[in-house]
Amino acid sequence: MKASLNKLWSMLNSQQIAVYMPMYELKFPANAMMVTKEMVEIANFDLIPTDLLDEYLWY
Amino acid sequence: MQNIGFLFYMILAQFLFVLLHLAFQTCRKKADCFDKLSQKLSKYLYFNGVLRFQMEVFLEVSIYSALNLYVHEFNAQLAIEVASIVFSCLLLVVLSLASLYLLLVTCARPSRLGSEKFKSKCGAPFEGIDLKKMKEANRALIFWPAMFFFRRAAFLIAILVFRGTLIAQLAIQNFISLALCIYLQWYEPMDSKLATNLETFNELTVLIMTYFLFCFNDFVPDANTRSQLGHYYTSVTLFNVTVHLIIMLASSLQSIKRAC
Numbered sequence: 001m002k003a004s005l006n007k008l009w010s011m012l013n014s015q016q017i018a019v020y021m022p023m024y025e026l027k028f029p030a031n032a033m034m035v036t037k038e039m040v041e042i043a044n045f046d047l048i049p050t051d052l053l054d055e056y057l058w059y
Numbered sequence: 060m061q062n063i064g065f066l067f068y069m070i071l072a073q074f075l076f077v078l079l080h081l082a083f084q085t086c087r088k089k090a091d092c093f094d095k096l097s098q099k100l101s102k103y104l105y106f107n108g109v110l111r112f113q114m115e116v117f118l119e120v121s122i123y124s125a126l127n128l129y130v131h132e133f134n135a136q137l138a139i140e141v142a143s144i145v146f147s148c149l150l151l152v153v154l155s156l157a158s159l160y161l162l163l164v165t166c167a168r169p170s171r172l173g174s175e176k177f178k179s180k181c182g183a184p185f186e187g188i189d190l191k192k193m194k195e196a197n198r199a200l201i202f203w204p205a206m207f208f209f210r211r212a213a214f215l216i217a218i219l220v221f222r223g224t225l226i227a228q229l230a231i232q233n234f235i236s237l238a239l240c241i242y243l244q245w246y247e248p249m250d251s252k253l254a255t256n257l258e259t260f261n262e263l264t265v266l267i268m269t270y271f272l273f274c275f276n277d278f279v280p281d282a283n284t285r286s287q288l289g290h291y292y293t294s295v296t297l298f299n300v301t302v303h304l305i306i307m308l309a310s311s312l313q314s315i316k317r318a319c
Contacts, residue, residue, distance in 0.1 A: 014261035029289030
């Protein structure tokens with residue numbers, strides 16, 4: 001289990017670098033942006049929607 | 060703060076665990092269950108759980124905090140804006156100091172890295188590294204966890220400081236990935252050949268993606284060509300994820316087979 005977790009962290013660490021590449025001053029094609037947009041949520045652990053909680057907390 | 064999303068609640072949860080642990084510590088003499096819960100939380104929190112959490116959120120939190128400070132004016136009037144600026148400063152300071160402290164402590168006495176006590180307490184940044192090699196006085200092994208934080212800080216500096224200089228941004232990214240590929244294959248810091256090759260594969264993926272980035276600008280004026288290159292860029296990303304998932308599945312199945 002520990003070895004698999006190591007590999008999971010390894011994958012997530014490399015994806016974290018990859019998903020922030022559109023922040024450079026580049027003309028990213030739309031297809032790459034679309035896939036990166038989906039990968040961002042996974043790489044940043046933003047899997048659970050918090051819209052309701054944010055509404056109560058911030059607005 | 061609301062832009063961080065679920066991560067904000069994860070950070071709050073970490074503080075909640077610390078408060079819970081303190082509460083259980085004070086009540087542990089009253090009942091056995093409090094003592095057990097206190098020990099469980101202590102085992103997670105201090106410090107492997109906190110370190111792993113810090114490592115994984117380091118990049119996103121640093122980027123959001125730094126961008127928040129970059130965009131906001133420091134003479135903000137609204138309370139929420141002031142709170143946002145203070146929170147960003149606090150997060151950046153805590154993340155930077157914690158990482159620096161960890162690296163200084165390990166550099167000062169590398170001999171204790173191999174001890175079981177160290178691994179159970181603060182071994183998270185060194186997971187996967189063959190710490191027995193430290194006995195051969197190979198301090199180059201500390202380079203790997205140091206580069207974990209350094210490359211993220213370099214990425215942040217590249218997108219904020221070198222905002223108008225694309226070539227500098229890409230050069231920083233390119234150089235770091237190349238240096239890490241060379242480091243991994245030269246020193247072989249991981250505890251197995253597979254782990255070393257997997258990390259090298261990750262760095263090569265990032266390097267190849269950086270080469271694609273050289274084409275996503277006015278050097279390639281045709282949008283259709285950029286779109287085609289985008290397909291290949293996406294394929295490289297997904298290939299990396301697929302390889303990792305297959306290896307994870309295979310190693311889990313192997314563990315199950317060995318257990319049976």
